[in-house]
Amino acid sequence: MTEDDGSMKFAPADAAPRRATAMDVARAAGVSRSAVSRAFSQTAYLDTDKRDHIRRIAAEMGYRPNALAAGLNRTRSNLVGIVAGDVGNLYDAQLLSRLVSGLTAAGKWPVVLDGSVGADRLVATDIFAYPLDAMIVRGGSVDPVMVDTCAKLHIPLVFLGCVVDAPAVDSIVCRNAEGMARIADLLLNRGRRRFAFLGGPAQWASQQQRLQGLCDALAQAGLQLIATESADFSHQGGAKVARRLLQDHDLDALVCANDAMAIGALGVARHDLGLNVPADLSITGFDDVDMASWPCFDLTTACNPVEETVAGVIELLEARLATPSAPSRRIQIDAHLVRRGTH
Amino acid sequence: MTEDDGSMKFAPADAAPRRATAMDVARAAGVSRSAVSRAFSQTAYLDTDKRDHIRRIAAEMGYRPNALAAGLNRTRSNLVGIVAGDVGNLYDAQLLSRLVSGLTAAGKWPVVLDGSVGADRLVATDIFAYPLDAMIVRGGSVDPVMVDTCAKLHIPLVFLGCVVDAPAVDSIVCRNAEGMARIADLLLNRGRRRFAFLGGPAQWASQQQRLQGLCDALAQAGLQLIATESADFSHQGGAKVARRLLQDHDLDALVCANDAMAIGALGVARHDLGLNVPADLSITGFDDVDMASWPCFDLTTACNPVEETVAGVIELLEARLATPSAPSRRIQIDAHLVRRGTH
DNA sequence: CTGAAAGCGCTTACAG
DNA sequence: CTGAAAGCGCTTACAG
Numbered sequence: 028m029t030e031d032d033g034s035m036k037f038a039p040a041d042a043a044p045r046r047a048t049a050m051d052v053a054r055a056a057g058v059s060r061s062a063v064s065r066a067f068s069q070t071a072y073l074d075t076d077k078r079d080h081i082r083r084i085a086a087e088m089g090y091r092p093n094a095l096a097a098g099l100n101r102t103r104s105n106l107v108g109i110v111a112g113d114v115g116n117l118y119d120a121q122l123l124s125r126l127v128s129g130l131t132a133a134g135k136w137p138v139v140l141d142g143s144v145g146a147d148r149l150v151a152t153d154i155f156a157y158p159l160d161a162m163i164v165r166g167g168s169v170d171p172v173m174v175d176t177c178a179k180l181h182i183p184l185v186f187l188g189c190v191v192d193a194p195a196v197d198s199i200v201c202r203n204a205e206g207m208a209r210i211a212d213l214l215l216n217r218g219r220r221r222f223a224f225l226g227g228p229a230q231w232a233s234q235q236q237r238l239q240g241l242c243d244a245l246a247q248a249g250l251q252l253i254a255t256e257s258a259d260f261s262h263q264g265g266a267k268v269a270r271r272l273l274q275d276h277d278l279d280a281l282v283c284a285n286d287a288m289a290i291g292a293l294g295v296a297r298h299d300l301g302l303n304v305p306a307d308l309s310i311t312g313f314d315d316v317d318m319a320s321w322p323c324f325d326l327t328t329a330c331n332p333v334e335e336t337v338a339g340v341i342e343l344l345e346a347r348l349a350t351p352s353a354p355s356r357r358i359q360i361d362a363h364l365v366r367r368g369t370h
Numbered sequence: 371m372t373e374d375d376g377s378m379k380f381a382p383a384d385a386a387p388r389r390a391t392a393m394d395v396a397r398a399a400g401v402s403r404s405a406v407s408r409a410f411s412q413t414a415y416l417d418t419d420k421r422d423h424i425r426r427i428a429a430e431m432g433y434r435p436n437a438l439a440a441g442l443n444r445t446r447s448n449l450v451g452i453v454a455g456d457v458g459n460l461y462d463a464q465l466l467s468r469l470v471s472g473l474t475a476a477g478k479w480p481v482v483l484d485g486s487v488g489a490d491r492l493v494a495t496d497i498f499a500y501p502l503d504a505m506i507v508r509g510g511s512v513d514p515v516m517v518d519t520c521a522k523l524h525i526p527l528v529f530l531g532c533v534v535d536a537p538a539v540d541s542i543v544c545r546n547a548e549g550m551a552r553i554a555d556l557l558l559n560r561g562r563r564r565f566a567f568l569g570g571p572a573q574w575a576s577q578q579q580r581l582q583g584l585c586d587a588l589a590q591a592g593l594q595l596i597a598t599e600s601a602d603f604s605h606q607g608g609a610k611v612a613r614r615l616l617q618d619h620d621l622d623a624l625v626c627a628n629d630a631m632a633i634g635a636l637g638v639a640r641h642d643l644g645l646n647v648p649a650d651l652s653i654t655g656f657d658d659v660d661m662a663s664w665p666c667f668d669l670t671t672a673c674n675p676v677e678e679t680v681a682g683v684i685e686l687l688e689a690r691l692a693t694p695s696a697p698s699r700r701i702q703i704d705a706h707l708v709r710r711g712t713h
Numbered sequence: 714c715t716g717a718a719a720g721c722g723c724t725t726a727c728a729g
Numbered sequence: 730c731t732g733a734a735a736g737c738g739c740t741t742a743c744a745g
Binding site for chain 2: 044045046088089091092093094095096097098099104105106111120124127128131136137138139140141143144152153154155156157158176178179180181262266291293294297298299318321322323351
Binding site for chain 2: 721722724
């Protein structure tokens with residue numbers, strides 16, 4: 028009964044309205060489809076007046092060249108996958124956030140994937156149906172199935188947190204052992220002798236390196252760890268295991284594999300066990316997340332610098348895209364000591 | 371000099387190796403391109419043996435249908451933009467993380483954008499060149515330019531944190547005023563009378579509603595706020611402004627607009643000013659981030675439930691995609707009281 | 714300087 | 730049941 032009836036046959040109410048295409052703009056502007064395409068190209072020749080005219084009409088119609096269609100003709104999609112780490116982990120959350128900003132600034136669009144589902148399931152999803160320019164994986168251990176899948180699809184990989192030896196796979200890692208040795212030396216110089224290590228999950232390469240760095244530094248001083256236990260890198264897990272360690276052993280230094288667990292341990296030591304940190308006991312972290320500097324924690328830790336890491340990822344990415352066949356690279360980042368109030 | 375010389379003319383070392391296409395698989399399997407396409411379609415007819423044969427060869431070659439090319443023929447790209455909030459903010463970080471998981475589970479791939487650059491700049495980027503199925507915006511206030519841009523491109527919008535009245539734009543918000551009234555009632559019942567409000571940036575709709583809810587509840591008790599100040603929703607900002615408020619006024623209740631600021635205020639009150647919380651002073655937050663439940667904080671707050679919010683976003687999204695022309699919807703989420711140790 | 718045409722990799726009516 | 734062809738929206742040699 029309305030005036031729309033005629034057209035409704037062709038455009039039912041529930042159809043998604045179509046986005047304007049170059050053809051639509053060409054018709055509206057009275058030019059060819061090619062001219063519209065050229066109006067949005069940096070390199071193509073087109074009369075300035077004509078270009079302005081086309082762009083004005085396009086703006087009115089809300090037209091933008093469809094990147095998916097354009098991508099078919101190009102070699103790049105500008106889409107980059109990020110397999111996020113455990114975002115409950117504060118360091119991983121900060122890293123992800125900065126990575127998103129860094130990639131955006133580099134002209135790439137980050138498609139964020141939930142790494143907690145595991146590589147097997149990830150590989151089975153249709154994210155690999157998209158011609159990603161690269162995949163960035165944050166994780167503590169290598170996923171061979173991920174490496175294989177990306178290799179077959181010619182998707183360059185950047186691993187963030189562990190080293191992978193495969194063609195077109197680059198890595199960026201922290202010098203964990205050296206960072207931990209700095210912490211150990213600080214504590215040894217302060218006179219600490221009874222050390223325990225509160226570690227993370229064993230499959231994390233960084234966890235093993237941090238433990239190794241600690242053990243080596245202690246060995247040089249003729250000491251060894253009194254106890255070693257593992258938690259899940261979380262605040263809660265750290266608190267729980269720290270309680271056991273502190274109750275079962277007479278310690279003067281509790282070295283934790285990351286800040287979140289150290290902060291959990293700090294709460295247990297001070298509030299539950301009534302220990303005086305740092306008078307009776309040193310507690311240290313690793314990473315230097317934002318929270319470590321809060322006055323209520325003031326945590327002594329080793330800084331795993333996020334900005335530098337992200338800059339490294341971007342550098343690896345751009346080099347790899349420029350030269351797909353280049354040999355694999357590994358960037359190592361120094362973790363410097365951050366002396367605060369808990370050692 | 372090597373046997374490869376002949377082919378190198380056509381494939382220079384630095385060209386990105388090409389991904390296998392349906393044509394490549396067709397040749398290898400001795401079938402038509404159409405057959406390959408059908409082998410990967412749920413609905414198309416294809417002899418079972420032939421399908422198995424094609425899929426086996428495809429697996430060997432690492433072939434997957436290119437989603438970008440397929441997307442040209444479909445109405446959906448399965449790409450969804452997320453304009454992330456301030457990820458330094460713990461609540462926003464949790465929300466983003468859960469949103470990524472929720473969208474992935476719903477078969478959508480989240481492209482994460484850095485909201486801190488501002489809508490004007492975002493709209494100018496070429497992310498809108500991609501035919502996004504939808505855009506999810508986390509933010510405290512409306513960006514008209516974002517709404518206009520999405521409308522022209524027929525990209526449905528979901529606002530998360532403020533209500534927008536425009537066609538094909540849905541919203542999901544917390545019942546901020548009611549949540550804050552619950553906190554106020556709790557404190558009034560406990561006998562508090564001298565209230566101050568530590569708010570967030572004025573342009574955030576949620577901030578205004580939280581303030582309003584507090585004022586109304588106080589008015590009903592014949593009271594009004596002694597002081598109101600604003601910070602930036604951060605821990606550090608909250609600490610700084612809380613110090614001023616507590617030094618300048620004789621308060622028995624400091625109501626904060628979010629948890630991060632409340633935790634900052636808690637540190638200042640207890641450690642710097644030597645106040646006894648909750649004996650002398652109540653401090654409350656809003657959101658109930660993970661950290662609020664840590665024993666060292668044990669913050670009384672109102673829970674702004676992340677899971678429920680994410681479920682609501684997904685529901686709005688799916689309904690909108692199913693019926694693009696449906697009237698705009700608004701979902702409201704209840705913020706329930708979480709009584710802990712700081713009131 | 715600009716239009717018509719071919720091609721990017723896929724899907725899907727259309728014939729057979 | 731399956732192949733050849735048209736079309737999705739774009740870019741870019743190729744002619745003019």
